[in-house]
Amino acid sequence: MKPIRFVSSIFVALSAALGSAHAADHLVVYSALDTVDAAASAFTEKTGIQVDLVRLSTGELLGKVAAEGDNPKFDVLWVEGSAVMSRLADQHILKPEPGLADGVQYTDLGHRLVPKSQAYFPVTVSTTAIAVNNAKIGSARPPKSWHDLVGFAGSVAAKDPNLSGPAFQWLAGYFASKGVDAGKQELLNILTNNKLSGIPSGGAVNKSLITGDASVAIQQDTSIYALIDQKEPVSIVYPSEGVVAIPSSAGIARTTQHEDNAKKFIQFLLTKDGEAAMERADGGDGFFAPLIQGVKGKGARVDNTSSWQILDDAKASANETEWKQWFRDQFVP
Amino acid sequence: MVQGSVRTVIGSAAPTRNAAAVEGGIGAGMTSRSLIVGGKGWGGGSPLSWFVAFVLIGLPMLLVVVQAVVPKLFDPTAPSIALSFEPLSRMVTSPRLLHGIVNTVVLGIVGAIVSTLLGLALALVVHLTDVRMSRVWKALPWVVFATPSYLKGLAWVLLMSQGGYLVYLGMLTPTQASSFFGPTGLLLVMALSLFPVPYFIVRARLEGIGGEFLDAARMASASPARTIILIVLPMIMPAIGLSLLTTFAEVVGDFGLANTLARSMSLGLLTYNIYAATSSFPVDFAAAGAQALLLGVLVSGSVVAAAFGGTQRDARFLSGRNRSLRPYRLRYWQPLVFAVLALLAISAAVLPLLAVTLRALTTSLGAGLSPSNFSLSAIRTVFDISNVAGQALVSSFAYAFATALVTVAFAIVFAYRVSLASKRTRVLAAGLAMVTVAVPGIILAFGYILLYDRVPGFENLGLYGTRTLLVLGYCAAALPYCLIFMWSALDRLGSSLGEASRLAGATPLRHLRLIVAPLIGRAIAAAFGVTMIRTVFELPMSQFLMPQTGPAIPALIVDDFTQDKDAVACALALVALLAVAIAWGLATLVGRSNLRSKGAKS
Numbered sequence: 001m002k003p004i005r006f007v008s009s010i011f012v013a014l015s016a017a018l019g020s021a022h023a024a025d026h027l028v029v030y031s032a033l034d035t036v037d038a039a040a041s042a043f044t045e046k047t048g049i050q051v052d053l054v055r056l057s058t059g060e061l062l063g064k065v066a067a068e069g070d071n072p073k074f075d076v077l078w079v080e081g082s083a084v085m086s087r088l089a090d091q092h093i094l095k096p097e098p099g100l101a102d103g104v105q106y107t108d109l110g111h112r113l114v115p116k117s118q119a120y121f122p123v124t125v126s127t128t129a130i131a132v133n134n135a136k137i138g139s140a141r142p143p144k145s146w147h148d149l150v151g152f153a154g155s156v157a158a159k160d161p162n163l164s165g166p167a168f169q170w171l172a173g174y175f176a177s178k179g180v181d182a183g184k185q186e187l188l189n190i191l192t193n194n195k196l197s198g199i200p201s202g203g204a205v206n207k208s209l210i211t212g213d214a215s216v217a218i219q220q221d222t223s224i225y226a227l228i229d230q231k232e233p234v235s236i237v238y239p240s241e242g243v244v245a246i247p248s249s250a251g252i253a254r255t256t257q258h259e260d261n262a263k264k265f266i267q268f269l270l271t272k273d274g275e276a277a278m279e280r281a282d283g284g285d286g287f288f289a290p291l292i293q294g295v296k297g298k299g300a301r302v303d304n305t306s307s308w309q310i311l312d313d314a315k316a317s318a319n320e321t322e323w324k325q326w327f328r329d330q331f332v333p
Numbered sequence: 334m335v336q337g338s339v340r341t342v343i344g345s346a347a348p349t350r351n352a353a354a355v356e357g358g359i360g361a362g363m364t365s366r367s368l369i370v371g372g373k374g375w376g377g378g379s380p381l382s383w384f385v386a387f388v389l390i391g392l393p394m395l396l397v398v399v400q401a402v403v404p405k406l407f408d409p410t411a412p413s414i415a416l417s418f419e420p421l422s423r424m425v426t427s428p429r430l431l432h433g434i435v436n437t438v439v440l441g442i443v444g445a446i447v448s449t450l451l452g453l454a455l456a457l458v459v460h461l462t463d464v465r466m467s468r469v470w471k472a473l474p475w476v477v478f479a480t481p482s483y484l485k486g487l488a489w490v491l492l493m494s495q496g497g498y499l500v501y502l503g504m505l506t507p508t509q510a511s512s513f514f515g516p517t518g519l520l521l522v523m524a525l526s527l528f529p530v531p532y533f534i535v536r537a538r539l540e541g542i543g544g545e546f547l548d549a550a551r552m553a554s555a556s557p558a559r560t561i562i563l564i565v566l567p568m569i570m571p572a573i574g575l576s577l578l579t580t581f582a583e584v585v586g587d588f589g590l591a592n593t594l595a596r597s598m599s600l601g602l603l604t605y606n607i608y609a610a611t612s613s614f615p616v617d618f619a620a621a622g623a624q625a626l627l628l629g630v631l632v633s634g635s636v637v638a639a640a641f642g643g644t645q646r647d648a649r650f651l652s653g654r655n656r657s658l659r660p661y662r663l664r665y666w667q668p669l670v671f672a673v674l675a676l677l678a679i680s681a682a683v684l685p686l687l688a689v690t691l692r693a694l695t696t697s698l699g700a701g702l703s704p705s706n707f708s709l710s711a712i713r714t715v716f717d718i719s720n721v722a723g724q725a726l727v728s729s730f731a732y733a734f735a736t737a738l739v740t741v742a743f744a745i746v747f748a749y750r751v752s753l754a755s756k757r758t759r760v761l762a763a764g765l766a767m768v769t770v771a772v773p774g775i776i777l778a779f780g781y782i783l784l785y786d787r788v789p790g791f792e793n794l795g796l797y798g799t800r801t802l803l804v805l806g807y808c809a810a811a812l813p814y815c816l817i818f819m820w821s822a823l824d825r826l827g828s829s830l831g832e833a834s835r836l837a838g839a840t841p842l843r844h845l846r847l848i849v850a851p852l853i854g855r856a857i858a859a860a861f862g863v864t865m866i867r868t869v870f871e872l873p874m875s876q877f878l879m880p881q882t883g884p885a886i887p888a889l890i891v892d893d894f895t896q897d898k899d900a901v902a903c904a905l906a907l908v909a910l911l912a913v914a915i916a917w918g919l920a921t922l923v924g925r926s927n928l929r930s931k932g933a934k935s
Contacts, residue, residue, distance in 0.1 A: 028798070028881050034896050037721060052881035054798075056888070057895045059612035060876055066616035067782040067877075069409035073798050084614055091409050135699075162613035195514065200609075201895035210699040211496030213511060223897065232699045283896045324613060329429055332609070333601040 026050045027261045030065065030074040032058040032165070033248055034283030035124070042277035043268045049261050057201060058084075059163035065093070071255065075262045078123065078250040078269075081165030082113070083172055083320060085249045086313035089119035094251035097121075100263055104270040109305045110291035113247045115313065120251030123269045124278065124288035126222045127246055127308055128170035130237040136215035143216060145240040146174065149190045156190050157205045157214035160198035160332055162324045166220050166246045171323060172316035173244025173309060180319075184326065191331050198332035202284070209234065220246065221301075226284035229299045238304060245308040248288070379750035386747060389809045390769055393780025396788070397622050398629070404619035407787055420619035424627060430606060430620075434627065437585050437603040440519070441631075445580040447524040452531030452580075453573060455677070457561065458670060460539045461547075463660045465667065470674050474529035476682045479913060481870040481887070482589025484906050485526050487894065488685035489594055491692055493518070498688060501701035519594055525681040526590065527583055531576030538572035539565075544658040557661045578635040585631055588773050588872075603628055604773050611775055618779070625776045629768045637764070686910075693904035711900035715908050722889060722905050729875075729886040730912065732800070733868035736807040737861045740815050743808075745857065748819030749845050763820065766813035774810055774873035781806050781878055798881045806874040811864045818863070822856035823849070862920060866913055 029040060029051055040051040056064065058079055065072060065088070072093055079085070088094045096119045106114070106122075113122035130149065132142050143149050149156050161168035175183040191197035196214050199205050202223045208214040210232055227234040250269060252262045268274045275295045279286050287298050289305050297303060400406050401420050405413040424430045452474075459470045492499050493514070495507040512518075542565065550560040566573075591602040603624055610621040663670055691702065693711050700706040715722045751762045769777075785797040796802040826849065834844035850857070875885040884892070886909050893902035 026881065034898075053883070054879050054881060055884065055892060056876055056879070057612075057892065059614070062614040063612045063616050063779075064782065064877055066409070066614065067407070067618075067779050068786050069407055071786050071792065073786060087615070093409065160609075162609060165614070168614075203895045203897035203899070206897050207490065207494070207698065207899075211491075211494040213495055226897065230697050232697060283898055285896075321615065328609070328613075329427075332429065333432070 025258075026052045027075050027258050027265055028052050028054065028073065029076045029078060029265065030054045030056075030061055031078040032056060032061045032080065033078060033285045035278035035281040035285045035288070036078060038277045038281040038286075039269055039274055042273065043265055046268065046273070047264060049264065051265070057163075058165040059200075062165065069093075072253040074253050075256040075258045076250055076252055076265055077120075078248065079165055080126070080246055080248045081169045082115070082120075082122075082247050082249055082311060082313050083169060083316040084165045085120040085251055086115065086117075087317045087320065088251065089115070089117050090317070092254055094119040095254040095256070095259075097252055097263060097266075100266060101270060104267070105293045106270075107291050107293055107305070109245060109308060112310055113245060113249075113291070120249040121266055121270065122247035122249050122291055123266075124248045124275070124285075125245050125291055125305060125308070126166070126220050126248075126288050127238075127243040128166065128173075128218060129221045129224060129243060130239060131209055131217040131219040131224045131227065132235050132237055133209050133215050133233060134235055135233040142235070143237060143239075146178075146190075147186065147241070148239075149216065149218075150186070152216050153190055153192045155193065155196070155213060155215040157196040157199060157208040157212075157217040157219075158191055158331070159202060159205055159218070160200055161327050162198075162332070163200050164202070166202075168320065168324065169244060169246045169311060169316075170218065171327060172319070173311055175319075175323065176244065176312065176315075177241050177309070180323075188330065194331060194333045198327065220284075221289075222287040223284040225287035225299045225301050229287070242307065242309055244311050245305070247291075248285075379747065379754075382743075382747040382750055385743065386812065389805070389812060390777065391765075393784045393809070394625075394769070394772065394777055395780070396783045397618060397776050397780045398626050399622065400618045401622035401626050407618065407783060417619075420623040421626075423620065424623055429601060430624070433601040433603050433606045433624075436600055438631070440516075440523070440600075440602065441581045441584040443520060444523040444527065444584040445577045447520055448527040448580045448584075449531040449573060449576040451524050451528040451677075452533075452576060453535050455528065455674075456532050456535040456539055457565070458674065460536060461557075461561070461565070461658070461661055462663050462670070464663060464670055464674065466671075469678070473678050473682060474532045476686075477526065478529040479866050479917075480682070480685065480910065481872070481906075482526060482587055483872060483891065484589070484689060484870075485522070485685050486590045486594045487899075487903075488688040489518075489522050491688040492684060496699065496701070498691060498702065514594075516600070519590070519600065522590060522594055523584060523587075525677075527580055527587075528681070530580050530583055531573075534572045534576045534579065535569055538569040542568055542658065547658060578638060582632045582635050585628060586773060588775070607773055608775055611779055621776065621779070625772050628772055632768050632772070633764060686907075689903045689907055692899055693907050695900060698899060711904035712908070714901050715904045721883060722901065725884050725886045725889045726905070726909060726912070728800075728883060729869050729909070730916075732804055732807060732885060733865040735804050736811055736868045737864040739804070740808045740811045740864055741857060741861050744812060744815035744819050744860065745850065745853075746845070748816045748823060749841075749849060751816075752820060752823040753841065759820075763817070766816050769813040774871065775877070777809060778806065778873040778877035781809070781874075800880045800882065803874060803878045803880050803885065806878045807868045807871055810871055810874055811868060814867075815860045815864055818856055818860040819853070822853035826852060858920075858924065862917060865916070869909060869913060 027049055029036065031053065032055065034055075036053055036055060040053055043049065044051055054061075054064075054074070058081070061079060062084060065074070065077065070093065077088070077094070085094065089096070096117050098118045100118065101114060101121050104110075109125060110122055113125065130143055130146075143152060159167035161171045174187070177183075178186060193213070196208055196212075199208065202220060205214075205217050205219055206223060206227060209217045209219070210227070221236060221238075224234060224236045228236070250266045252259065252266070256262050269278075270292060272292060272295055275290050275292050278288065279298045287301060289297050289301060289303070402416055402418060403414055404417050404420055405411065405415060424434065455470065455474070458464055459467055464470065491497055493505075493510050494500070495510050497510060499505045500507055500510050546564055546568070547560060550564055555563070585603065588604040588608065591605040595602050595605065607621050607624045607628075610617040610624070692698075694708065695702070695706045696708045696710070697706055714720055715726065717723050751759055781802065782797070784791050785794065785802055786792055796805070830848055831844060834848055839847070870887055872887040872891060875888040876891065879885070879888055886905060890902045890906050893899070893905065
């Protein structure tokens with residue numbers, strides 16, 4: 001075979017392979033959660049509906065969603081942080097689906113987390129707590145509250161709310177409970193080491209806590225339970241001031257061509273089968289607090305969700321740009 | 334004459350984007366029009382190729398950069414074309430952004446000097462002396478080059494953290510480890526990561542020096558040190574200048590180390606700030622565009638300096654009468670030089686790869702290297718073909734092959750047409766290629782989203798979310814340095830070849846197919862291999878143009894890192910690196926056996 005013919009036949013074969021890759025009837029789900037693979041597989045097994053996943057970290061995924069703007073290419077978006085979803089609903093990127101969750105057996109917290117717009121629906125919930133590396137703090141008294149973290153100033157790791165939906169949810173909840181000015185001042189006294197504040201991802205926060213300079217971390221509780229499950233010398237403290245719920249929520253794109261299948265997918269996520277599939281996931285997100293009655297949390301999780309506060313999404317969304325900018329200017333090098 | 338040309342092509346086909354850029358692109362642009370012979374069809378105009386390159390690279394990048402002055406262009410609720418210079422002025426008024434710019438420039442300058450010194454020293458030792466195991470030292474820059482910078486950054490974090498492997502093994506105290514995370518540590522890692530760039534440039538020049546120069550010095554009883562200082566260094570001075578400039582461009586455009594090590598050191602850099610602007614919500618495309626514009630200006634500055642600063646002097650020393658180069662004997666210096674090179678190999682390649690390997694084979698980060706912590710579960714996950722990791726591995730190699738095939742084919746034709754064009758056109762093309770490779774890939778990736786999902790006409794093509802668009806994005810990212818490789822090779826061909834073809838009545842394309850392509854065959858092969866390697870590890874395109882059918886390897890590796898699944902991420906990276914090494918080894922073997930069979934036939 002002549003080289004040129006060989007090259008062209010390879011090119012034609014590759015083009016055919018690449019071109020046939022995009023199936024128009026598949027449901028496209030964008031998600032930042034590592035539970036999505038298991039949930040999607042279980043959904044396909046049950047319904048026969050094929051799901052194509054696009055999984056990135058929250059910051060990158062929302063960057064992609066922002067670039068797609070008013071022409072979103074997902075059918076279902078499933079991320080953590082209700083403030084983000086609220087903004088997307090306000091921008092009419094998400095479509096309200098009244099009645100979608102009418103038959104869902106939500107827990108009390110689940111019912112409270114469903115927004116009035118019904119443009120997105122809480123699937124699981126977590127919160128932000130304090131992760132303590134017991135080996136590093138030694139005989140020191142562990143913190144009991146956010147305020148106690150002042151005593152650990154310089155060795156407190158925290159995520160950058162600009163790059164993490166859950167971290168912004170924490171910041172907004174922090175300001176809601178402390179007051180904006182008082183909250184800012186307290187954070188200035190806690191996050192005094194810029195090497196540890198404003199870290200880009202939860203994974204990097206954990207590295208700082210386990211092998212780096214941090215002895216405590218402001219971290220999502222799912223991630224802390226995952227560390228405990230891996231036998232790392234870590235314990236979890238829910239601060240006495242209270243914590244704010246971080247729902248992972250799923251919404252449907254206004255432009256979707258697969259509305260029925262998208263609704264079926266979200267409804268599946270809100271069943272015991274769906275939540276059980278999510279708990280089989282390998283990563284930290286599988287340690288969520290269930291929002292469906294009769295489902296028990298995985299690992300060492302304690303059931304204290306009844307005391308969790310609900311964020312005022314509208315207020316958080318309205319102040320999002322300013323608060324994120326403040327955090328970036330103070331704590332991100 | 335032809336043999337001499339071919340040999341030079343091989344030498345200059347360095348596996349680095351900017352190295353080859355300056356060797357071939359800028360240098361060629363400012364020296365001679367090697368292929369221009371006049372006549373119908375032999376001009377350099379190729380509007381179709383320029384149009385394709387513009388659509389592939391220029392237009393997507395422009396869509397992001399233009400938002401530096403039209404910040405509401407793609408606003409989802411109220412788009413507007415109103416001009417605003419606020420994003421540009423913010424770079425000066427925001428202390429954080431300003432620090433990022435200053436840090437980047439300072440690090441670029443110092444990093445360029447340190448890396449160039451290291452690369453220069455290695456090239457001189459390996460190519461001018463009889464140092465033992467020279468094959469190993471020649472392979473070292475390739476190994477370092479093939480390892481993506483985000484993996485190197487992570488490896489150094491694993492090694493040097495307070496609870497990292499070196500502390501665990503008792504080689505460092507926690508305090509010593511912590512002190513590594515400062516400017517000195519970052520510079521050290523930069524130098525260890527980027528020395529292949531100056532090494533490849535200097536090596537290409539050294540291979541062009543005939544043995545007669547050194548023989549003359551020997552006959553005049555000049556010592557090796559005196560010969561190097563008075564003869565070799567002046568002859569390779571243009572390459573040293575080019576190394577400094579290209580390494581500067583590499584440092585300021587690097588994202589992998591900026592996102593890992595520099596961040597751990599509380600050192601804000603321009604590329605990280607661009608990433609942060611595009612990965613926060615709401616996305617600040619205006620800030621990203623303004624900073625990308627500034628990065629482009631910084632790199633174009635180095636390109637202009639390269640073009641007009643004397644580094645472009647014609648330094649072709651090859652003629653038909655070149656003697657082979659006789660290396661200097663190191664004698665009693667041999668053990669010391671060997672030890673220094675071994676230290677370099679350990680620091681630049683062995684330790685980072687070992688850290689990645691150890692993490693892939695252990696379960697918990699905190700338990701370090703205790704025997705009970707070792708497990709093969711992460712490796713098993715990668716080889717599970719039903720798992721997304723196994724599928725990503727197979728897909729990535731298919732994407733890389735398709736990308737290399739398409740990009741190299743286009744680059745051959747386009748570079749050839751540009752090489753026939755005027756000097757101004759060639760300098761412009763080389764400059765644009767350099768700027769493109771230095772601006773972070775994330776800008777190009779976002780440009781692709783905007784172009785294929787938001788711009789009427791392109792949006793209707795239905796490419797968004799498909800594998801085809803991912804491969805197109807990979808092609809766009811790879812095209813600049815493929816072009817540069819081709820220019821590098823084309824520059825070494827004498828003008829007599831083109832004249833002979835033209836006089837024989839051949840068309841330029843026939844001349845390209847029958848004369849030029851065979852002569853630059855090894856450069857084409859090198860471009861193909863390097864494009865494949867880079868594509869397998871190309872991060873921004875893999876993340877932002879992720880096909881709906883599943884991720885490519887880099888997106889999965891980084892996603893696993895951010896989701897705290899380090900072991901699987903490291904296992905995946907390790908397997909990908911091994912697969913690249915095996916593919917490269919097989920290709921080399923096939924190439925050698927082809928050469929042998931051709932030699933036997935002739």
